[in-house]
Amino acid sequence: MYYVYKYTVLFVFSIVLGFAFNMFLLPHEVLSGGVTGLAMILGLLSPINSGIWLVILNIPVFIIGLMKLGKEFIWNSIFSVFITSVSMQYIPIMKVTDDALLSAVFGGVITGIAIGFIVRFYGSTGGADIIGLVVTQKHDIPLGVLIFGINSTVVFISGFVFSWNLAILTMASIYITGVVIDRVHTRHIKLSLMVITTKGEELKNELIGNLIRGITIMSGYGAYSNNENKVLYTVITRYELALVKSLIKNVDPKAFVSVSETSEVIGNFRKS
Template sequence: MFFMETKRFIIVVLGALLNAVSLNLFLIGANVYASGFAGAAQLVSSIFTDFFGIGVSTGVLLLLFNIPVAIIGWLKVGKGFTIYSIVSVICTTVFLSIIPIYSVSNDIILNAVFGGLIGGAGVGLTLKWGASTGGMDIVAMILSRKSDKPLGIYFLSLNAVITAMAGILYEPENALYTLVALYVSTRLIDAIHTRHEKVTAMIITKKAAELQKAIHYRMVRGITILPAKGAYSNEDKSMLYLVITRYELYDLEKVINDVDPHAFTNIVQTAGIFGFFRKS
């Protein structure tokens, strides 16, 4: 358990570092905007600097924007998810203040593409390990869990406002290049995270009742329990059969390790389901 949480923490910090690198080395210098609240903070920072002559750090604005969303995430998504999301936002803010703003290339297309790739990798990795980079990640996660559509769709929709503002306040080209960065990042997020894909878990355990109770407490998923017998040991066991989303795989693994670390679990891809599948 300690090893898993340590690995999760390292992944979250790595995701924050990738987001900061994407912003300070590629996007900010090219006036191309990132996805989510990072892009919103970047845009507001540019507005304060260019129109009011007030220098406000992107990292500080990112931290402020995430306070109300963190409260929503705590109530709607989960405490562990939100705590790691807060860690991600704080680390991103720190990295943004440490890494200098520098344009790696003068080619705006290269900045948009590589900025989108690096930022999308940061968000995707963070989401895959049961956390988020804050802001729109949490909003998109809540919407995705309710409708069962890919996260990338919500990122692209929610970021349309950033694209429009970039085109209105600055050059129209900035909006187009921002759209390129957003498209690249959302495609990579879906490729890494694949939250919309469902999988079937078959868990062989001697602690069916305890495991069922823990899964229902943590995930609110329907479970079918079947009798099973070990062919080698000839012991009576039970098989818990349930369909979950890939987003919930981390939570399921954690529950199994907590309740019955000796359980045998098989995860298979689910091509489709018919009937009731609870989305929250």
């Protein structure tokens, strides 16, 4: 049931992303950032649709993501990029409003919401999202801020290709997108995770293999069941919760899981 819910969310917000591009940003030549922005530039300058360029340019980035973030993440990302690309083929490029500034603002907000939810469910829209997530694995930098920094290069390209007025609108749009991503993605919220399971060793290996967090294991004893259990304790980020829940459900669907917000973490937060 979780996977149906996850892919429904990825499907819906991937279409929302294509809607934001074709209805708000592309009609005014206000670009998104990073690889997506480059795809939009090439789509405007060539007869090939931006959605096709989006797939082509993401291939090398996906290879990096596969090595650093794992197969599930890449599959989710490929699914998201594919749905976005297809939606951009069928959603007409038309102006919702003639005001370029309004389009930049609302396009940035909608794009940020869509990307935020896609990343929250352990996917990405490719490009700067993947690069940003790889960096945030090792450095505690807000994802939206990092994506904004990476995407700023597109502003200068768009300034030379189109006009500096459009470059300024692009900067405003990707800044708004970055702010909204951090509101939705909430990566900096730390969570304390406690799992009571009869499959302690198997679950430990699964979590260690997919996270960069250390795990403390304690022995437990069920007062009612009289069964021996293992208690796994770790601290994760809010963004990792969707992946962790999926891993726990696959290993031990009957595990008892407690998740609580942690106000501060002192010491080594990452696996050495």
